[in-house]
Amino acid sequence: MQTAISEPVTSTSNAAGKYGRIKNFIDGQFTGSAATRSIPVISPLDGALLAEMPCSSAADLDAAVRSARTAFPRWSRTPIKERVQVFFRYKYLLEKNLQELAALVSEENGKTMGEAIAEIEKCIELTEFATSLPQLVTGEVLEVSKGVECRTEHAAVGVVASIVPFNFPAMVPNWTIPNALALGNCMILKPSEKVPLSVTRIALLLKEAGLPDGVLNIVNGDREIVEAICDHPGIEAVSFVGSTKIAKIVYQRSTSHFKRCLALGGAKNHLLVLPDAKPDMTAQNVAASMSGCAGQRCMAASAMVAVGDVDAIIDKICAEARKIVPGTNLGAVIDKAAKERITRYITEAEEQGAKILVDGRGATVPGKENGTYIGPTVIDQVTPDMAIAKDEVFGPVISILHVNTLDEALAIENASPYGNAASVFTQNGSYARYVIDHASAGMVGINVGVPVPREPFPFGGWNESKFGVGDITGKSSIEFWTRLKKSTVKWNPEAGTNWMS
Ligand code: NAD
Numbered sequence: 001m002q003t004a005i006s007e008p009v010t011s012t013s014n015a016a017g018k019y020g021r022i023k024n025f026i027d028g029q030f031t032g033s034a035a036t037r038s039i040p041v042i043s044p045l046d047g048a049l050l051a052e053m054p055c056s057s058a059a060d061l062d063a064a065v066r067s068a069r070t071a072f073p074r075w076s077r078t079p080i081k082e083r084v085q086v087f088f089r090y091k092y093l094l095e096k097n098l099q100e101l102a103a104l105v106s107e108e109n110g111k112t113m114g115e116a117i118a119e120i121e122k123c124i125e126l127t128e129f130a131t132s133l134p135q136l137v138t139g140e141v142l143e144v145s146k147g148v149e150c151r152t153e154h155a156a157v158g159v160v161a162s163i164v165p166f167n168f169p170a171m172v173p174n175w176t177i178p179n180a181l182a183l184g185n186c187m188i189l190k191p192s193e194k195v196p197l198s199v200t201r202i203a204l205l206l207k208e209a210g211l212p213d214g215v216l217n218i219v220n221g222d223r224e225i226v227e228a229i230c231d232h233p234g235i236e237a238v239s240f241v242g243s244t245k246i247a248k249i250v251y252q253r254s255t256s257h258f259k260r261c262l263a264l265g266g267a268k269n270h271l272l273v274l275p276d277a278k279p280d281m282t283a284q285n286v287a288a289s290m291s292g293c294a295g296q297r298c299m300a301a302s303a304m305v306a307v308g309d310v311d312a313i314i315d316k317i318c319a320e321a322r323k324i325v326p327g328t329n330l331g332a333v334i335d336k337a338a339k340e341r342i343t344r345y346i347t348e349a350e351e352q353g354a355k356i357l358v359d360g361r362g363a364t365v366p367g368k369e370n371g372t373y374i375g376p377t378v379i380d381q382v383t384p385d386m387a388i389a390k391d392e393v394f395g396p397v398i399s400i401l402h403v404n405t406l407d408e409a410l411a412i413e414n415a416s417p418y419g420n421a422a423s424v425f426t427q428n429g430s431y432a433r434y435v436i437d438h439a440s441a442g443m444v445g446i447n448v449g450v451p452v453p454r455e456p457f458p459f460g461g462w463n464e465s466k467f468g469v470g471d472i473t474g475k476s477s478i479e480f481w482t483r484l485k486k487s488t489v490k491w492n493p494e495a496g497t498n499w500m501s
Contacts (some may be wrong), residue, residue, distance in 0.1 A: 017041065017049035022196050024060055024220055025203045027067035028213025033060050039193045039222065044110030044332035047370025053196045056221040058228045064217035065234040068159040068186035071214030076156040076184040084131045084182050089209035091127040094120060101201055105169050108195045110332035110372065111293050123174040126473065129455035130178030136475060147495020154482035156184030158236035161229045163250065165242040166334055167296045169195035172241050173202060175473050177216065183481040186215050190229060193222045194334055230254040239472060240264065244464045251467040262468035262480050266392040267298045267420035267461065270413040271449065272435060274406070275308045277425035281447065283316035286398065289449030291324050291376045294331045295396035299421045299450045302393055304400045305409040314400060318378050321358045326373035327365030333395055339372045342395030346377055349388040349399070355380045360396060384412055406431060414440045419463030421451050442466065
């Protein structure tokens, strides 16, 4: 694995860690950056220095945009049935390289190998959807008056950008790359500075699959390059996935330059547990939702609202949480700052009167003392005014709030400014339907702890979890990655004339 990553995509120097200094991917080549600053890439698993990531300059972005603009006319005019052949081959290469890619995801992000394998399997599913796009963009045609036809076609937008977060180093880039490119766009991808390695491997696989040079370009960097993307006149559309704070900045800045923008933000997801919920299934789902990927999923359960007496289920949740062991079936959080932030939230809640039922603070893994681990944490008697009840904690922590009615539970859920996911655990169909109708979230689960819609259903939240129109995956992503061309056609002059022709 090391050879595949370090040879073509980085310049190796021991001082820069196992994989050396990362290169950008511009015009189909791995190229050095004009960066004067760089950021170390640290493995959360054990604190090892993996690589050095250059903070690329505006000149690097210019080169990438030039390459993408040059590639665009030919790529966008290639028939979609030919374009998707690249993604059939890419899907096969993802399958072939699954273990290697998963190991890299785990190493740079800190998730367990099992979670990393599931992430690559999701990349495969996303790519499979992209190969079905020819069936979904057939357009419409109708004879609107004698001898006159109107038709619609989906045309590519142009050069688009995709700015991605740290928590899914391979999956979130694959939310955008296959669909946007299959639909004829060329892309500038800006990886997270915390996990820039997996996407370099993805670029190599796409090249091997036959993607023409310039169709995908990767520019590494941080805030400076994101701002340059929002401002660049050669980029027509910007997609962003990350925290709400930065989503707002990116949405405002790129739309101020009249670009289309879809910016997905953070989340605070509520699980409502009713007394008739199936105890074992509920406990397993709550524990898995709050601790999977160390709680660093935008769909993770963060607050559980206990409706009435569900104490027996809470006991089972604690029992499930105690089976989750850092370094074994629980990965690390991304860095020291994240570990400190999560620990602060728990301690502050405790000081304010919350009861820690399972305490993950201070977790360490023997032999990996420099890893950034935090154990599963279950906190009871949390009240809606506490910061831990309102903020996105982004760690393996569940806060339990108590109410007497379903409407009170929904009022807590509705009060959150976010709106990614909400779930209810119950055996009563009318309560379940009531939650679908009244939760203020884009994705609702019934007895499902992580209600991520699978392809072809789209992914996207509401409220401050998403800015812009449409969703980022599935069928509704077609609206974002294309624009409709409407043509009105008359070939037969003998057809006569009427009021419109
Ligand atoms: P982040 O907002 O810190 O970073 C996201 C991207 O923005 C990165 O590429 C980063 O380099 C860039 N960035 C960071 N600070 C910036 C600044 N000041 N100006 C311009 N660009 C900046 O997010 P993160 O910590 O990498 O990821 C975790 C967050 O992403 C969580 O809030 C999580 O909920 C969210 N997320 C949301 C979804 C969703 O579908 N809604 C999916 C995954 C992650």
